[in-house]
Amino acid sequence: MSSDNFYVGWQDxxxxxxxxxIKKLLLFIGLITVSIVVLIVVxxxxxxxxxxxxxxxxxxxGVYIAKPYPMLQLTHNSAALNSESVLLVGFGKFGAESIMQxxxxxxxxxxxxxxxLAGTLIYGDGVALLELTNKAQSYVSRSGxxxxxxxxxxxxxxxxxxxxxxxxxxxxxxxKPGEGKIHKSCAIRCLSGGIPPVFRVQDDNANxxxxxxxxxxxxxxxxxxxxxxxxxxxxxxxxxxSHLDWTxxxxxxxxxxxxSGKNE
Amino acid sequence: xxxxxxxxxxxxxxxxYDVVLWMIIGGIVLLFSSLQLVIHPEITxxxxxxxxxxxxxxxxxxxxxxxxxxxxxxxxFLPLLYNRRHLGVSMFLIALIHGAFSIIQFHALGDVxxxxxxxxxxxxxxxxxEFPFQILGFIALLILFLMAATSHxxxxxxxxxxxxxGLHMGVYLAYGLxxxxxxxxxxxxxxxxxxxxxxxxxxxxxxxLHIFASIKxxxxxxxxxxxxxxxxxxxVLNVESIPISGAKAVFIHNQNIAIFRYLNRISAVxxxxxxxxxxxxxxxxxxxxxxxxxxxxxxxxxxxRAPEPFIEKLxxxxxKVIDGKVWVNPTPKPEGTYVEPAILEQQ
Numbered sequence: 001m002s003s004d005n006f007y008v009g010w011q012d013x014x015x016x017x018x019x020x021x022i023k024k025l026l027l028f029i030g031l032i033t034v035s036i037v038v039l040i041v042v043x044x045x046x047x048x049x050x051x052x053x054x055x056x057x058x059x060x061x062g063v064y065i066a067k068p069y070p071m072l073q074l075t076h077n078s079a080a081l082n083s084e085s086v087l088l089v090g091f092g093k094f095g096a097e098s099i100m101q102x103x104x105x106x107x108x109x110x111x112x113x114x115x116x117l118a119g120t121l122i123y124g125d126g127v128a129l130l131e132l133t134n135k136a137q138s139y140v141s142r143s144g145x146x147x148x149x150x151x152x153x154x155x156x157x158x159x160x161x162x163x164x165x166x167x168x169x170x171x172x173x174x175x176k177p178g179e180g181k182i183h184k185s186c187a188i189r190c191l192s193g194g195i196p197p198v199f200r201v202q203d204d205n206a207n208x209x210x211x212x213x214x215x216x217x218x219x220x221x222x223x224x225x226x227x228x229x230x231x232x233x234x235x236x237x238x239x240x241x242s243h244l245d246w247t248x249x250x251x252x253x254x255x256x257x258x259x260s261g262k263n264e
Numbered sequence: 265x266x267x268x269x270x271x272x273x274x275x276x277x278x279x280x281y282d283v284v285l286w287m288i289i290g291g292i293v294l295l296f297s298s299l300q301l302v303i304h305p306e307i308t309x310x311x312x313x314x315x316x317x318x319x320x321x322x323x324x325x326x327x328x329x330x331x332x333x334x335x336x337x338x339x340x341f342l343p344l345l346y347n348r349r350h351l352g353v354s355m356f357l358i359a360l361i362h363g364a365f366s367i368i369q370f371h372a373l374g375d376v377x378x379x380x381x382x383x384x385x386x387x388x389x390x391x392x393x394e395f396p397f398q399i400l401g402f403i404a405l406l407i408l409f410l411m412a413a414t415s416h417x418x419x420x421x422x423x424x425x426x427x428x429x430g431l432h433m434g435v436y437l438a439y440g441l442x443x444x445x446x447x448x449x450x451x452x453x454x455x456x457x458x459x460x461x462x463x464x465x466x467x468x469x470x471x472x473l474h475i476f477a478s479i480k481x482x483x484x485x486x487x488x489x490x491x492x493x494x495x496x497x498x499x500v501l502n503v504e505s506i507p508i509s510g511a512k513a514v515f516i517h518n519q520n521i522a523i524f525r526y527l528n529r530i531s532a533v534x535x536x537x538x539x540x541x542x543x544x545x546x547x548x549x550x551x552x553x554x555x556x557x558x559x560x561x562x563x564x565x566x567x568x569r570a571p572e573p574f575i576e577k578l579x580x581x582x583x584k585v586i587d588g589k590v591w592v593n594p595t596p597k598p599e600g601t602y603v604e605p606a607i608l609e610q611q
Binding site: 006010037038041042043044045048176177181182189190192193232 | 275292300304307319340342347370371373376382385388397452
């Protein structure tokens, strides 16, 4: 290359031949970059259509069920929801138990009472949750009606299921994706903060899922024991039973089997 | 040592460089976001920000790492090198957006401090597929921060070129950590072969260019060394072993030679003072002159002559610097002969 083509950065302009080369190079870089961007988006896994109504507050009325996890058994239909019950979760990466405890410290026991709560709806795939966004201020009122305790039938036998332990708050709408390796740390934080663990099991030969709320024996809190198993494929043994429109799976964390090497 | 701070000295080509750089960044962000919103309208704003910033920083990091070897292989790539530090700082800022949003999204508003959570939430250090990949990204971001924070010439002068260059070689460690971060993180979820293919091609391109540049450089060095040997030069010592404004003495082919380093130059003269045979190689450069440690007799390093009105003269020797090593031709020049000093490359 002749000295006429020597590039000096502080000069006003670069040599014409260099300029021509750089223009072609930038075009090439542009084409490569566009190809990478298109490939990445096109071959990306699709997101689910779950919803987090961020910024919208909804009031729900139902019977408060405290155990094993705080829920509302809806007594008034909600247009957006297609479920009998709503799982309650706290603000951020926390469960609703401490919030409901704070409310009960003011209002007295609310278990099995019909109450109205305000919060942010999270829903998808037939499951609904209510985030008590304003913490104890999420409580609106109680009607004075109440119901008898739920009858629990635990005659089922031990079953074995394979799937992923998720935090339902993120999975059913707050985050996309709210599953797998990239969400693992967040799910661990959420379960550690008391959000009820949900076990997602894919139906055979179908892209549909069944969801189980996990607990220890008689509804014992086992979130901390489950943390090492979150966000990966595991096989669990447990006793299922119906709880409102949920299926609870009582498990002994020591009996679980971890199948490694595959993320959903 | 006093260091003067100078603001960025803008010129037309630097401005053009930054305009093109930010057009590329804006183009990636716009295209990626638009495609996401059209093909995956369910995406959340947080996920869009995390993925857009990740992709943009990742593409720029590859570009940064390829510029060096490309410019060594073909000088037409030199304009890309000219303002590479702005490219590096821009890449860091975008990576910082990715890191900050990820930490807020996945670790904030929980029962543990978010930074502590990055290191403790996933303890599967023994597994590759389950490895806590966010830690790798976190460490890479720290390295990139150190590099971005010290990218100005102020730090180049303040830290010394050796320390500065050593610190900035950390980009390769950061790159390795980023590759591992992506492979054990995003690609454990987005595991389509196309994703693995893009990662592999990017890594291979960076590695191959470095290998080719290294082969070319070695060829040039080998040719330089062969020529030097043919011309009678002998490799004697590392430039770095000579103190600045000082000397090292060597004894080769029965010649006692003092090699001086001064003003980014290297010169060699006979190591014996004309006054009382003092060891000049133990002296220093004072006021631009070789100064004998015994009685302060002085000589000009390029020609070995005492400054006028003095008349003493030393033998001088031809010198070269190849790949950080000083080469000397031990055949002495007649006393007082001017010899072009070897100019050290600016770091």
